Each structure stands twice: as C-alpha cells, then as structure tokens.
Amino acid sequence: MKNYLKSSLILLILFNIFNQDVYGSESTIQYRRSLESWNIEADILIYDPILIESEDAVYKESSSSISLLSGEDIADFLLIKSSTLNRLIDKNVLNKYGSIIIICDEEFVQQRSFLCGYDKVEVKSENVLYTNLGKRINSGEDLNILSVRESGKLFVIIPEQYMVTPEYAHRVEVYFRTLGRSQGVQESIGYAAAEKESINLLSIIRSNEFELLYPVMGLLILAVLLRPLITTLILHPQKLYRKSTYQFLFTVFIHYFRAIRPYAFIVFLALIMIYPLILYTISFKNAGALDLNYIATYLKETFDFTNIDNFIKNARYLRLGVSLLNMVTLITLIILLIPEIQNIFYRSVTKLCSLKLNENTYKIFAPLLLFTMLITSIIGNVEDTYSFLVLLMLLFLYITSIASRDNKNSNDLLYSRQKLGLFATILLIILSGSIFNEYSSRMPIELSREDLLGLDESVTLLPYSKLYGSNVVFDDFLINPEFRVFVENRLLYDPGYSEVRNVKAEDFSTHDNFIVFAYANSKYFATLARYNNLLDYVKTPTITNAFILGEEASREDAEYEIEFGILCYKEIDKYEVKIIKHTNVGKEAPVNMLKFPGCGTGESLLNYRVPTNLFGEEKFGLYEVDDFKDKSLAYIKVYRNGREAEVTYIKDPLVTPVLYEFLNSISSDILYAYSFDLDTGTVVKRAENGLNISNEVNVLRQKDKLKNPFIIWSDTPNAVIKNGYIK
C-alpha cells in the first residue's frame, strides 16, 4: 500500500498530462518566503507574468504556460500547491528537484486511498507513518503531515490549514528547521523528535541542567576577583581601615590586566584581521556584493547585544556568532585599554592636584560659582537644576581644595569692603530671586485671541482639524446649519433641539430623544463589552471588524473553528489576522488567528478556516479583528462542533459615527447624546439665532478637556459651516 501510494504520487506529479490554464498565486510566493525564513530554499511554479517580474524572480524557465520561479541556483525543494497538480508541469523541471513540498489548498484524492485536503492528509493504510506535529487545538486528534521518500525524492505533503493557523505554522516551522539541519532526510520524523532536535540554544541554556552552573560560575569569578580583599578580611581585618589596602587592591586589579595584556593584544590583532574577511563574505552572501551600508547595518545590529536573545530564538546563528565575536573584541579592547585609562587617570589626578591657582582665581572665580549656585537654587526647582548645581559644586570643591592646600583661602583673603560688596550682592540676588518668584506666580496668564478656523476663514468643509497655541481664546463663531456639529466626542449642535446633553455611554438609559455615537473607537468596544445594555443598539447585518456570538454559541465543551473570507479585489500582502477579545472585565491580549499568506489580483475570494479555542468560555465576549485590512474582509463565520454558529456584527464607528438614533417626541426640546470615552457630561444650550461654538470650545479648553489639535465634524457628508457673525 505504501509503495502504491508513493508510486501514485510520483506518477501523478511527473507524468500527468495537463491541458488547462495555469494557476498562479501570491500565496505560493508567501509560502516560499515562509520556508525561506525557516532555512528551506524552495522554487515555485508560477504563471502570473507580473509575479515573474517581481523581486523574487531571477530567471524563468520553460516556455510553456507554467514558469519556474527560482533563485540563482536550483533550490533543494520545489513547492507546489495541490490546485496546480491537475495542470501541466514540465517533467524535466520536476526531475531537477530532490524534494517536493505539496501544500493542499484543494482536496486531492488518489484512488480513494490517499486524500489530501485543506485541513488533513489521510492514507488508508496501516503501513504509512505520518509525521506527527502534536495534537490539534480543539479536538486532541493528531496533527499529521505526510513525508515519504521514493527513488531518492522526498515528498512532504502539508494541508494548507497548517500553514495559515499560527499555532500549527509554528510546528511546521519546527519540522522544516529540523529537516533543513539534517543532511539526509528521514522518513516520518516524529514531532517529538522534531521538537527535541529543534530545541534551541536558549532552551538548553535555560534548562534545569544549567540551573546550578551559573551561581557556581558566578561564585568562582567573584572568588577570583575578590580574593585579595577576602584574604585581607580574614587575615588582617584591621587593614581594611587603611588607605594603603585599597591602593594595593587597585594595583593588583590593574596588574592583572597588565599581565594578560600581551595575549589580549594578539587576540585583538587576530580579530581585526578576521573581521574584513567575515564582513566581506557576509556582504557577498546576503547582499550579493560588497555593500558598505549593509555591513554598517549588520554591525550595528550585531553590536546591539540585546538582539542576542532574538538571534537564538530565530536560529540566526551566523548573526549570533558575529555578535559573540563582537563581544570578545570589545572585551579584548577593554582589557587593552584599562591599563592605559588607569595611566591617564593617574596622570590627570596627579596633574590636577599639582596645579597652582592664580592669585585671583579663588577670589573671583569661587564667588562667581557661588553666586551662580545661589541664583540657580532660588529660581529653579530641584528636579530641573540639580545636575547643573552638582556641576558647579564639584568645580567649587576642586578650587577650594587647591586653595586650602596652598593656604590661599586664609582669613586675609578679602578686605572688609569686599565682604560688604559680597553681602550686598547676596542680598540683591535673594531679593530679586524672591521677587521674580512672587511675580511669576502671580502674573496673570496672557491670553491671545485666535480665529476658530484660522487664517481669517469664515467658511470650512467638515471635518476640520484645529491646531491651537497655548493660552488661546477662540473668537466668536456663530453656527446655525441644518446638520449636527460635533467637537471630538461631544455633540454641540443639533438643528432640531435647543439643548443637547452629552452623557457618558456607561450611564445609558432611554429617553424621548437620544442618539448614541462614537467619535473614535479607542474605548468603544471596551465600553460595549462592559455595559451590555448598549449592545442592542449597535448591531448590524453588514460585515464590520467586530462581532459577538449568539448565546447558544459559547460553550466550553465545544470545538470551535473560525473562517475568514478575504476579498482579493486588489493585491494584498501577507498579514497576520489577530482578534482581541473584550469582556466585561477588560481587554485580553490579541490572539493570532490566521497567517494570511497574501493574494494576487487574480483571486477573487479566498477563505481560510482555522481551529481556535478563543470562544470556549462561557463569559461574554466581544471580538474585534485587530488588523482589519481595508474592506478586504468579506465575512467571518464561526463553527461550533462543525455547525455554523450565529455571528452578529457590531457597528463600526469609523464607518457610521452615529450608531443609533431615537428621535420620537417633538414635544421635548432636549436631545441626549450618549458618547464613548467621555469623562464628564456637558450641557449645551443654543440661542435662537444659533450657537456660538467658540464659547463651548473655550469652556472645554479651560477645563482641559480639549485635545490639540481637535476635530470639528459632522455625520452629514460634505457639511460646510459658516461664521454667522461675518456677513
């Protein structure tokens, strides 16, 4: 059976005579890129002539309708999607490859004994060993791929779902990384084995076996470094109070570096000679030529030692190696430089101590420093001026120490008249500083007037963004239009009502007249999830980036899948679709749901169904698709135990800012406006001739409730406001 399977696979791929149009896909390129990032070089078969001219293409082979998209050399692997298998592929092309990866995007059945579909691969034979990638997310069933070898060719068959489900894709990555490392590819490598093989350096370093090693190593290093100090402490504790002990310890420390300096110098020279060679090779390998910019970026990246963790995680061992080399170089350089720095330090201290001040330095420079310190301490506050104060104090200390040594600051330093002058200056500084402080605290803030629209405009199309300076009062601006006018998340004007009451959405209750609106959706979903009473007003049958499930849908014991329909009306690059769950207790971290491989313009609607355990909780959840590409999401379907569950979409305030309006009674002249992300409510009353919107904006600015810039907007398209005070 096994042999039959192998033979049929080879026959199918090598000798089928195909006669249809050829299929090309952006996703194939993206899968190739994924493989590339897992250290698997693969060529692909492609049709789309535009894609052939893309940056990945170096040359195309075969004059038939299918072309080979390859790198400079023929890669080890050929990547094919199962939807391509019933089309023409040149036998000579296939013969060039030792390994063929088939991604099953369409169901592919062979003699009823072999089935490869979007979410599984099955062979009806007990002799076939699957490569097990662990368990499925929901059901606990085995997650298998098929890896068979025949006539020196390796076939790896992977259902497409494994490539687009983030959790599964990671396991496939582990498998391929293992495959990439092993020279001879073995049949049916178990996932456990793969996992074991792929255990990265980081996990080894952090494993229990090494738990004791680090403290022991630390202890050893500490013992070596502190040996003289500890010896002194044990044998002659009284010496710890002597200056000479520390001088001796310092000398020992420097002596140690001096002793290893010649070796460090040889190592440093060797490293310096190796560097050009390494960088030249890396530049040629990665950039294709000697690229100084690339080398500079590479060095910058590898000299940032915080990246080491990432290099290990992503198995970028060359970068890790260069990074460690850089570390060794730096340490060698420090070893080389420490005795030199010590020399400079010693010479400088000796020189600074031996310097002699001029006659007038202490007399003039010292009081100057002190006066500056006095002014700084009176006018400035501690947080802003402490570093400057410390700088001045250190300089003053230095001058005083030299003056003390030379006895130049004795009592005959200043005459009485000079002391009097100094006192007068001190008094003047204190007085003027205090007056300055008092004046600046009492000084009224000067307000400047500014037009609401700026540049003396009296008419503008909404929305309008206003950037304003500090301490500004806006000039009067009368509006009386036939549409609503909002400022940020507040409704200021409605033509049908003389009074508008802005109320927090959290305090929602029904009134004769009310609207629910959201200006920006920063807290929109969170508030909806927390206060369910608003949910009924924001449901919509149209697809949006947020949804809730029907009450029946959320049960803990069910298996869930989510299906994304993605419209490829334009070329979309690959992206990860994430979902954020909002509950009544807060927002959960985004969960990667789908690794969308990207699509070309030729594909109209793609759908990907992936397993998930996001919905398996009984508590209420509002789900927000985080990375929602512009109108590319056609639908979202949720399946519970294989059956489609009820999905209700939630209105998107970016599309319809006024989410709901209930305008029932004409008797009431008050409109309640429920808004999200509102800290306090406001009441706005307008006069008969309209509303002076500047008054309201000025009040908001005074209360520090106005953003800078702020947006004046309307829910009516192409709305224009005009200043009624300007005729």
Add this chain to the structure above:
Amino acid sequence: MINVIDTSKILITGNVLLLLLIYMYTMEEYVGKLVKREVTKFHLTLVPVAIILIYQLYSLKLAFVLSFIQILFIVWVFVYAITINRLYLYWLAVISVVFTPVLYFFGIQELAIFLATMGFFSLVTGVFKDLFYEKLFKE
C-alpha cells in the same frame, strides 16, 4: 514672600549661603578647636555640599546617582582636557572633522554625527583653554 519658596529651595539656598559664609569668613579655626582636629576651609565646604547632595539623593534617588556619576566623569574629562597640551585637542578636532564627511559619504551617518560632536567638543575645550587657562592657573 516666603510662601513662594518651598522646602527644597530653603534647604539648598540655605546651604549655598552657608558655603558663601564659609568662603568669606575664617571659621575653620573655631571649628578645629571644637572638634580638636585640624580643619581647613575645604573640610568645612564639604559639609553643606554633602547636605545638598544627600538631599538630592533623597528626593531624586536613582536618577541622581546615575546623573552624579555622569557629571563626575564629565567634570574629570573636561578639567583634564584643559590641563593637557592644547595641540592634542586641536589634532583630535582635526581628525574628527576629517573623518566626519568620509563616514557620512559611506552612509554611516550616526557615527559621522558622533565624530562631528567630538570634533566640536575638542575645539570648544581647546579654545576655552586658550582663553582661560592662564587666568585660572599658573605653571
């Protein structure tokens, strides 16, 4: 008027005034007699300086420690720089200024900016030394 001066200002200003008093008057003899040890003006100066530093450490904590180490290093480098032969400084400035456009040309802008800043500091220190060294110190 005093209401505009907060506690930190009173403490720091008071200590700066104390520094001024120590500078102007001979207190070291009296203090020396009091503590029965030889006391210089420098020793007395250390007291208000220490109070100010401890207060800043108390109010600013780690920010102060980090900044103090930095300032100490900068003061040392600066004071040492103005005591060395000024030709060193000018040569350092020349080397930095020459290599700046070279690095910029090769696209290593960050290093070029760093070198340019170094060149600027070398020049400023050299000029400072030329202008003030002889007024402050004598050989």
